[in-house]
Amino acid sequence: MNIYYNCTYVGSEHRSETTQKAKHIAEDILVDPIRGLELVDPVQFTALATEYINLIHDQIYVNAVRTGEPRHLATSQGFTWGPGLFPMAVSHTTGLIAATYEALTNNCTSGSLSSGLHHASYGRGCGFCTFNGLAAAALYAVTAFNATRVLVLDFDAHSGGGTWNIIQRTMPDNVVQIDVTTSRFDSWTPTGESILMYSDVEDYRQSIREAIEYAKTLKPFDFVIYNGGMDPINDGVTEEVISYRERAVREFIGDTPAIFALAGGYTWGGQTYEDITAWHRMTLNTWAQNVKTDSKKGQ
Ligand SMILES: [Zn+2]
Numbered sequence: 001m002n003i004y005y006n007c008t009y010v011g012s013e014h015r016s017e018t019t020q021k022a023k024h025i026a027e028d029i030l031v032d033p034i035r036g037l038e039l040v041d042p043v044q045f046t047a048l049a050t051e052y053i054n055l056i057h058d059q060i061y062v063n064a065v066r067t068g069e070p071r072h073l074a075t076s077q078g079f080t081w082g083p084g085l086f087p088m089a090v091s092h093t094t095g096l097i098a099a100t101y102e103a104l105t106n107n108c109t110s111g112s113l114s115s116g117l118h119h120a121s122y123g124r125g126c127g128f129c130t131f132n133g134l135a136a137a138a139l140y141a142v143t144a145f146n147a148t149r150v151l152v153l154d155f156d157a158h159s160g161g162g163t164w165n166i167i168q169r170t171m172p173d174n175v176v177q178i179d180v181t182t183s184r185f186d187s188w189t190p191t192g193e194s195i196l197m198y199s200d201v202e203d204y205r206q207s208i209r210e211a212i213e214y215a216k217t218l219k220p221f222d223f224v225i226y227n228g229g230m231d232p233i234n235d236g237v238t239e240e241v242i243s244y245r246e247r248a249v250r251e252f253i254g255d256t257p258a259i260f261a262l263a264g265g266y267t268w269g270g271q272t273y274e275d276i277t278a279w280h281r282m283t284l285n286t287w288a289q290n291v292k293t294d295s296k297k298g299q
Helices: 017-031 043-056 059-067 085-106 133-144 161-170 201-217 239-253 273-289
Strands: 002-004 038-040 109-112 150-154 175-181 195-198 223-227 258-261
Touching: 002 085, 017 038, 017 273, 043 059, 043 085, 043 133, 043 161, 059 085, 085 109, 085 133, 085 223, 085 258, 109 273, 133 150, 133 161, 133 223, 133 258, 150 161, 150 201, 161 175, 175 201, 195 201, 201 239, 223 239, 239 273
Parallel strands: 002 038, 002 109, 109 258, 150 175, 150 223, 175 195, 223 258
Antiparallel strands: none
C-alpha cells in the first residue's frame, strides 16, 4: 500500500503539530517499517493538486496563501505566513490526490500523511486547515473517475464544516459526509443522507459503532475518504477505543477503494510527538494489515 509523503509537507515557516508531525511519522516508519506499507513521494501530482485547489477555493484566498496578502486571509487558518506556507499546504492536498489516483486506478487503498484539511472552506482557512484536500480528493474522484457516490468519513474530534461547505458548492449530489465529533468546533447542518453526530467521550465507542452501522444501511459507495483524526485522544477517548475505531472503519471499507488522511492529533496535555506517532500508526497498521492479497498489483 502506497502512503504519500515528502519533505514539503513540513516545509512551512510555521511549526506546529499540523505542519511537523508527518516528518516524525515518516522517520518512524523508516526506522520501524510497517509490513505492506511503502512511503511514496507524490510530487508528480503537484500541478494536478493545484488545479483542484483552484477549483474548490476562492482565487482571492488561494492567492492570499501564496503571496501573503491580504494577510488576514493568508493567516486565516491560524499560522504565521511565510513563503513556505503555500507549498506546504499544496503538498498535503497533493498526497491525497496521488492516493486517490492510486486507489481508483488500482482498485485498492492508499493514504497520505496529510493533515490541516477539513476546516478549510471555499473562501478561507480555519482551525489550522489551509486547503481542503479531502474536498479536492472527492472532486477529483467525481470528475476524473466518474465516481457518483463518495463517502467522506470524518472521525476527527472536530467537525468538518469546511468540507461540507465545499461539497455543497461543488458536488452536493455525489458526496455523503458522516461526521462523529467530540467537539462542536466547525459544526455544520446535515441534509440528505449526511449526518453529524456529537459524542461525549464516554459514549464514543457506541457513537462510532452507530455511525458505521448507519453507513452500512446506505447504497454502496464508489470511494471512501477517511479523515482519521487522533485528537479524540486529546479529549479523553482511550487509545483502546481508537484502536477499535480504526478496525471498525477498515472492516466497513472492505474492498471499496479508499484513502485516509491523518487529521488531528496534538501534544496538548503533555503528549509528545512519540505519542502522536504511535496514535497515527494505529491507522497505518490497520490499513496495511488489510491490503488485498488478490490485488492486481500483487502487493
Ligand atoms: Zn481536530
